[in-house]
Amino acid sequence: MSEQKYTPGQHPSLPPPQNLVGPVAWAREHLFSGPYNSALTLAALYLLYVIVPPLFDWALFSANFTGDSPEACTNDDGACWVFISVWFEQLMYGQFPEDSIWRIETAYIVAILASIPLFFNRVSIKIKGGLAVFLLTVYPIMCFYLFYGGSFGLEVIETPLWGGLFLTLVIAVTGIVASFPLGIVLALGRRSQMPVVRTICVVFIEFWRGIPLITVLFMASVMFPLFVPEELNPDKLLRALIGVALFSSAYMAEVIRGGLQAIPKGQYEAADSLGLSYWKSMIFIILPQALKMVIPGIVNTFIGLFKDTTLVLIIGLFDLLGMAQKAATNPDWIAYNIEGYVFAAFGFFIFCFSMSRYSQRLERKLNTSH
Numbered sequence: 209m210s211e212q213k214y215t216p217g218q219h220p221s222l223p224p225p226q227n228l229v230g231p232v233a234w235a236r237e238h239l240f241s242g243p244y245n246s247a248l249t250l251a252a253l254y255l256l257y258v259i260v261p262p263l264f265d266w267a268l269f270s271a272n273f274t275g276d277s278p279e280a281c282t283n284d285d286g287a288c289w290v291f292i293s294v295w296f297e298q299l300m301y302g303q304f305p306e307d308s309i310w311r312i313e314t315a316y317i318v319a320i321l322a323s324i325p326l327f328f329n330r331v332s333i334k335i336k337g338g339l340a341v342f343l344l345t346v347y348p349i350m351c352f353y354l355f356y357g358g359s360f361g362l363e364v365i366e367t368p369l370w371g372g373l374f375l376t377l378v379i380a381v382t383g384i385v386a387s388f389p390l391g392i393v394l395a396l397g398r399r400s401q402m403p404v405v406r407t408i409c410v411v412f413i414e415f416w417r418g419i420p421l422i423t424v425l426f427m428a429s430v431m432f433p434l435f436v437p438e439e440l441n442p443d444k445l446l447r448a449l450i451g452v453a454l455f456s457s458a459y460m461a462e463v464i465r466g467g468l469q470a471i472p473k474g475q476y477e478a479a480d481s482l483g484l485s486y487w488k489s490m491i492f493i494i495l496p497q498a499l500k501m502v503i504p505g506i507v508n509t510f511i512g513l514f515k516d517t518t519l520v521l522i523i524g525l526f527d528l529l530g531m532a533q534k535a536a537t538n539p540d541w542i543a544y545n546i547e548g549y550v551f552a553a554f555g556f557f558i559f560c561f562s563m564s565r566y567s568q569r570l571e572r573k574l575n576t577s578h
Contacts, residue, residue: 267550278540291544292551295535299551302371302526308363311354312374319347344385367445371526373555378445379452379527380514380559386453387513388506391460396490398465409461416458422519424451429523448520456513463505467498500574507567511560528552 239249270286273293281288292299301309322339325331355378357364370378397409416424428447442450471494479489499506521530532548535541 278544281544287547287550288544289547291535291541291547295531295541295548298372298535299528299531299548300372301374302531303369304371304374305363305365305369308357308365311357311362315351315354318350319343322347348385367443368524370445372531373528375445375520375525376514376517376527379449379517379520382449383452383456383513383517384510386449387456387460387509390453390457391464392495394457394461395464395468398461399468413458413461416455417462421452421455421516422522424455425519425523427451444523445525448523448525452513452516456509459509459512460506463502463509464498466505467500467502468494470501471498503567503571503574507563511563514560514563515556528555 240246266285267287270283271289272281272283272286273289274280275290276294277290278288280290297306297309301312304312322343325339326336353359353362355365355370356367394409394413397405398413400406400409425448428451429444432447433441475493475497476489479493482489484492517527518529520527521533526534529549529552532552533545536545536548
């Protein structure tokens with residue numbers, strides 16, 4: 209066997225030891241690094257073995273997918289996804305008239321087309337700014353006329369007919385868009401040097417943070433109409449939107465206040481040394497840094513708000529989860545409520561997970577610590 213020859217000063221290219229690289233080394237380091245970790249790994253694998261195969265069998269292999277009636281669900285050991293296909297339109301749009309669903313779909317398409325350029329770095333700031341202004345000003349007005357109608361020859365569709373995922377998105381998006389700027393104003397007001405402004409903001413924040421959202425919705429729906437004339441009584445959905453926005457803005461204010469307190473004092477002094485006014489220093493120097501630091505908290509508040517939309521069921525509004533529960537109370541489908549809950553949970557997971565992933569991407573993009 210010939211010996212390998214190499215020039216002095218050069219090292220032979222030898223592969224690394226097998227026990228230091230590859231999947232085996234990774235498993236030894238992360239899963240079986242000691243008796244305790246090894247026991248936990250084996251216990252987790254056993255739980256996956258017990259849970260995952262029956263779950264896949266119920267959801268996929270033994271499930272019923274085709275049909276238009278409960279009689280199509282012949283396998284009692286599998287899920288009846290026929291329930292979802294039959295009630296899909298109600299789960300998406302509630303009792304919205306079938307011949308007017310194109311109005312909702314048009315709003316969805318416009319929102320998607322206007323939002324896509326915002327996620328690409330190559331698009332100019334001017335175009336992104338124009339699209340953002342459109343989404344925050346023109347788009348809500350367009351949606352109002354599309355959804356509610358009453359103008360441009362569109363039939364009026366009362367809000368009690370709104371429901372399903374459509375209603376969930378209306379409440380969540382309205383609450384998010386309204387609570388964010390209001391939360392910024394409240395956070396700045398709570399740190400204000402003017403006692404009156406600071407007191408008003410503190411009282412507002414502590415009041416709304418001290419009561420549960422279900423109480424806010426109940427008061428807005430049941431108690432508020434008792435204290436105002438009938439001609440001034442707003443729509444039930446509008447009252448819910450206002451209550452959700454005010455409730456979420458209080459939590460948003462505390463998240464943003466934490467970011468403002470984390471800004472070093474030197475940043476405020478630097479803004480003063482440049483001769484900037486209070487609002488200019490906040491808009492151009494303080495707030496950009498503070499908001500970047502609390503992105504996880506802001507998105508966490510948004511996700512909590514999105515999930516809290518299910519509470520509107522208490523005032524007779526049927527969102528995605530409420531519509532799934534309502535469909536399961538039908539005498540013909542009363543045995544298939546699990547499928548409705550699974551579908552609603554999957555829908556909420558998709559939206560909440562997407563918000564979480566985008567926030568992480570935004571954190572990495574704005575990270576200036578390296």
